[in-house]
């Protein structure tokens with residue numbers, strides 16, 4: 001969704017432009033649906049009173065819709081995370097097993113309409129509802145993490161970062177804020193001379209250095225091969241420059257003994273009132289490329 005101004009529009013913007021936000025909202029909706037299903041079916045099981053018939057049909061209908069919705073979400077996750085969804089599959093298998101209990105309930109709704117439920121069944125329903133709610137919550141967290149983190153460095157991925165930038169710009173806080181873009185120097189040589197595993201090790205080190213230098217409100221991402229970005233919230237350009245210098249120092253200091261000294265070229269810019277995501281990032285990118293052209297291992301402000 002494009003940038004929109006006006007606070008009334010903010011509600012309609014997903015937390016992230018990419019699938020991370022969609023999962024979060026989609027699975028949150030499923031969770032709600034399942035809690036409703038559980039509540040209805042549990043109520044139906046516990047209460048054999050006058051309202052029973054309506055509640056049965058509503059509960060059964062919700063149960064069926066829930067199974068279809070879960071299967072759909074499963075398909076979506078499978079398609080997007082073809083290589084990474086094994087953990088999700090296991091969790092989902094458990095969830096679908098649990099869902100099968102509702103289908104079983106549906107069948108019983110259709111076949112029976114008497115006082116066939118006993119206490120054991122009621123307890124099982126309650127237990128199932130709790131397991132389902134916990135399972136769904138875990139699933140939300142797991143899929144959200146899978147879709148927003150970079151697997152190698154454990155910092156956020158580009159998709160999440162773009163969403164975070166967009167949210168920040170929409171909030172238009174009055175405080176100062178800066179964007180730092182950095183690209184490791186001569187990284188290809190590390191891969192070529194020391195092997196891809198060493199290259200990966202360096203990327204992990206850089207991710208760790210950035211995490212150590214970030215505060216809670218800052219957002220870090222790996223936006224490309226050896227390129228990282230950092231949104232420094234609530235800091236002036238002068239302070240951001242000091243932070244960038246500290247990071248540069250930490251990168252050098254963290255160089256493993258068997259590798260040449262690590263350096264990075266950095267571009268730093270402050271967020272301007274008229275910025276949108278593209279304009280802000282292209283300015284920071286430009287500054288970073290200027291740092292490369294001026295001889296690498298330096299910070300350029302723009």
Ligand SMILES: Nc1nc2c(ncn2[C@@H]2O[C@H](COP(=O)(O)OP(=O)(O)OP(=O)(O)O)[C@@H](O)[C@H]2O)c(=O)[nH]1
Nearest residue numbers: 183184185186187188189191196197199200225226
């Ligand atoms: N080990 C490893 N290498 C990667 C990964 N992603 C990209 N690369 C490599 O990163 C290298 C980037 O090379 P270049 O774009 O030439 O950058 P560079 O060698 O740092 O040169 P400068 O940016 O000009 O300093 C390429 O060889 C890619 O194959 C990754 O996840 N792991």
